Amino acid sequence: xxxxxxxxxxxPAGNLEKLKTAIIYGADAVFVGGKEFSLxxxxxxxxxxxxxxxxxxxxxYGARIHVTCNIILHEDNLEGLREYLKQLDDIxxxxxxxxxxxxMTIVKEMGLSLEVHVSTQMSxxxxxxxxxxxxxxxxxxxxxRETSFADLKTIRQECPDIELEYFxxxxxxxxxxxxxxxxxxxxxxxxxRGGCSQSCRWYYDIYDQKGxxxxxxxxxxxxxxxxxxxIDHIGELIDLGVDSFKIEGxxxxxxxxxxxxxxxxxxxxxxxxxKEKVLSLNYKxxxxxxANRAFCEGFYNGQTTVDSQLxxxxxxxxxxxxxxxxxxxxxxxxxxxxxxxxxxxxxxxVEIFSPxxxxxxxxxxSIVNADGEAVEVANHPMEVLKVYTGKRVNRNDMGRKVKxxx
Amino acid sequence: xxxxxxxxxxxxxxxxEMGVDLFLVPxxxxxxxxxxxxxxxxxxxxxxxxxxxxFVLVNGLYEQHELKQLxxxxxxxxxxxxxxxxxxxxxxxxxxxxxxxxFKLLYESMTLxxxxxxxxxxxxxxxxxxxxxxEIPLTEQLSINDNAQLPLMIQVHGVSYMGSSKRHLLKxxxxxxxxxxxxxxxxxxxxxxxxxxxxFEDERGTTIYSKKKxxxxxxxxxxxxxxxxxxxxxxxxxHETLEVISMYAxxxxxxxxxxxxxxxxxxxxxxxxxxxxxxxxxxEDKTIYHLEDVKRRDAGEQV
Numbered sequence: 001x002x003x004x005x006x007x008x009x010x011x012p013a014g015n016l017e018k019l020k021t022a023i024i025y026g027a028d029a030v031f032v033g034g035k036e037f038s039l040x041x042x043x044x045x046x047x048x049x050x051x052x053x054x055x056x057x058x059x060x061y062g063a064r065i066h067v068t069c070n071i072i073l074h075e076d077n078l079e080g081l082r083e084y085l086k087q088l089d090d091i092x093x094x095x096x097x098x099x100x101x102x103x104m105t106i107v108k109e110m111g112l113s114l115e116v117h118v119s120t121q122m123s124x125x126x127x128x129x130x131x132x133x134x135x136x137x138x139x140x141x142x143x144x145r146e147t148s149f150a151d152l153k154t155i156r157q158e159c160p161d162i163e164l165e166y167f168x169x170x171x172x173x174x175x176x177x178x179x180x181x182x183x184x185x186x187x188x189x190x191x192x193r194g195g196c197s198q199s200c201r202w203y204y205d206i207y208d209q210k211g212x213x214x215x216x217x218x219x220x221x222x223x224x225x226x227x228x229x230x231i232d233h234i235g236e237l238i239d240l241g242v243d244s245f246k247i248e249g250x251x252x253x254x255x256x257x258x259x260x261x262x263x264x265x266x267x268x269x270x271x272x273x274x275k276e277k278v279l280s281l282n283y284k285x286x287x288x289x290x291a292n293r294a295f296c297e298g299f300y301n302g303q304t305t306v307d308s309q310l311x312x313x314x315x316x317x318x319x320x321x322x323x324x325x326x327x328x329x330x331x332x333x334x335x336x337x338x339x340x341x342x343x344x345x346x347x348x349x350v351e352i353f354s355p356x357x358x359x360x361x362x363x364x365x366s367i368v369n370a371d372g373e374a375v376e377v378a379n380h381p382m383e384v385l386k387v388y389t390g391k392r393v394n395r396n397d398m399g400r401k402v403k404x405x406x
Numbered sequence: 407x408x409x410x411x412x413x414x415x416x417x418x419x420x421x422x423e424m425g426v427d428l429f430l431v432p433x434x435x436x437x438x439x440x441x442x443x444x445x446x447x448x449x450x451x452x453x454x455x456x457x458x459x460x461f462v463l464v465n466g467l468y469e470q471h472e473l474k475q476l477x478x479x480x481x482x483x484x485x486x487x488x489x490x491x492x493x494x495x496x497x498x499x500x501x502x503x504x505x506x507x508x509f510k511l512l513y514e515s516m517t518l519x520x521x522x523x524x525x526x527x528x529x530x531x532x533x534x535x536x537x538x539x540x541e542i543p544l545t546e547q548l549s550i551n552d553n554a555q556l557p558l559m560i561q562v563h564g565v566s567y568m569g570s571s572k573r574h575l576l577k578x579x580x581x582x583x584x585x586x587x588x589x590x591x592x593x594x595x596x597x598x599x600x601x602x603x604x605x606f607e608d609e610r611g612t613t614i615y616s617k618k619k620x621x622x623x624x625x626x627x628x629x630x631x632x633x634x635x636x637x638x639x640x641x642x643x644x645h646e647t648l649e650v651i652s653m654y655a656x657x658x659x660x661x662x663x664x665x666x667x668x669x670x671x672x673x674x675x676x677x678x679x680x681x682x683x684x685x686x687x688x689x690e691d692k693t694i695y696h697l698e699d700v701k702r703r704d705a706g707e708q709v
Contacts, residue, residue: 102524128497151470175569195695204594306578
């Protein structure tokens with residue numbers, strides 16, 4: 001048996017349901033955005049009451065809540081900031097994730113007990129920059145996604161007394177975070193205040209001195225990146241002593257959150273229990289079921305290659321369809337009460353995944369609605385139905401439709 | 407004071423004669439530039455013009471494996487007599503303070519200097535000057551200048567930085583296309599957009615600039631309280647650079663002797679001929695970021 005310091009598994013959540021799911025599925029901490037001062041304005045984002053509920057829920061599970069205050073402040077964003085930080089502190093939030101040095105300064109000046117985590121928007125990649133933020137009193141640095149494992153190793157050795165957070169999974173900005181104005185120029189949407197229009201994923205015509213380089217119907221220029229997945233390297237990151245593993249995706253689905261969090265949770269636990277027995281291949285298969293795009297390893301090995309880029313929409317693949325969430329299970333009848341999330345019908349094969357047990361499959365043989373009527377199809381979103389599973393499932397398990405290759 | 411990006415050091419005597427006081431000098435570790443001067447060249451410039459200010463661009467985001475090189479470079483720069491550094495990586499600030507190097511520090515984060523409180527906080531931590539963001543309206547730029555406790559620089563003319571990546575995006579695209587991407591600079595235009603951009607690659611990765619140049623020749627009377635007015639000379643040829651600097655220098659002089667309105671009237675049509683294509687950038691244009699505002703704007707409503 002091996003014993004390691006387990007890193008924090010840090011998950012994203014765009015609303016309370018996702019937050020609770022992330023914690024149930026094994027996150028040690030969840031980062032959320034408030035209604036103001038947070039990037040990802042398209043995510044639902046949390047009111048103060050939501051954050052209060054999140055903290056209470058997290059406390060029950062021994063988990064922590066980090067709140068992103070990572071917008072780059074403009075003159076008209078300054079009002080209300082101190083009051084907001086005080087409220088987060090009063091509520092019992094563990095940390096604020098901050099990109100603007102002014103916010104870092106006032107959290108310390110106000111004597112709040114909030115930890116300050118330097119956002120990846122600050123693009124920190126070297127020990128001197130880390131020392132600067134350490135001297136400011138920041139407790140943790142979220143390293144830039146551009147940081148390689150080789151550099152991370154040196155940083156860990158030279159900065160043993162500040163927490164390091166490292167991205168392990170999710171979408172990647174093509175440009176240095178915080179230093180990208182494509183959205184601002186192309187669509188007047190402010191990327192540094194959460195309005196990014198993802199212009200890097202658009203198609204472009206490209207010209208040299210002689211004229212257009214790409215053929216009109218040919219491969220267009222694009223900057224779009226594949227998503228990061230470091231499941232093959234989690235072991236060495238645990239061995240290195242990285243403090244926190246970050247999963248990207250506050251705007252991602254419940255299915256994504258549950259799948260990704262539970263997979264990394266299982267890997268970390270299994271590795272720390274017995275590293276010899278863990279095969280990342282099995283976990284990667286599971287992660288692929290919730291993947292929106294093909295995977296790459298980002299800058300883990302130093303520099304990206306052509307294979308890290310998405311030039312073709314065919315490389316974007318839909319996730320496996322999330323169709324149900326288990327609300328209850330009757331042991332005697334082997335019938336689950338479920339909440340419908342996407343269309344399914346009698347005869348479909350369902351894969352149940354869970355924070356409590358290994359995946360299991362069953363064929364839908366009966367669906368009964370709230371009026372006790374047998375139905376052939378489940379096509380009303382969020383409808384509560386009864387489904388015979390024939391196998392024990394648990395509350396909060398989720399089901400996805402199994403697609404068989406033709 | 408007038409300041410410029412020194413892409414053509416061979417014309418420095420002309421620039422000095424026109425009244426340029428501060429030069430942002432591209433050095434060996436500079437980012438987002440197409441020219442790199444070595445330490446000897448930088449040293450010679452300062453020796454030749456000791457009364458002018460030279461700030462070397464040490465403005466990259468530096469990786470851990472580059473740190474030693476950065477430390478050595480900063481030490482070497484102390485022998486050149488330069489006045490300061492332009493930086494965005496706080497590792498540079500940390501190194502300068504730790505080693506008590508005598509450089510003034512101009513914080514140019516490319517995009518982030520959008521409020522006065524942040525700049526005042528950073529002033530406390532050791533920055534001496536800062537470049538105000540280009541991506542905010544003039545009213546906000548003025549508000550920052552009114553409330554900041556340190557000298558500020560504002561870009562009045564030239565192309566705008568739009569983004570930078572560690573990735574070699576042109577090389578990768580060439581590989582995907584099975585073509586060699588050998589030109590120094592390319593242009594890209596997003597499908598559905600009419601906004602052309604320059605894109606180029608060096609060992610630090612890929613950089614994107616607007617092709618359109620912002621201009622503020624006719625707004626200088628509003629900017630008189632800024633300490634430094636900056637002309638970005640990237641993607642201008644030597645002739646255009648001289649013409650543009652000359653017009654701004656003359657208009658600044660005219661501000662002092664009460665003839666600014668006449669100069670603007672005469673020079674603006676000339677500027678529009680010499681330095682194309684021009685735009686107002688964000689001077690009168692505010693960005694939005696709340697989802698509700700995006701929806702309202704896309705529906706054609708006033709935001």
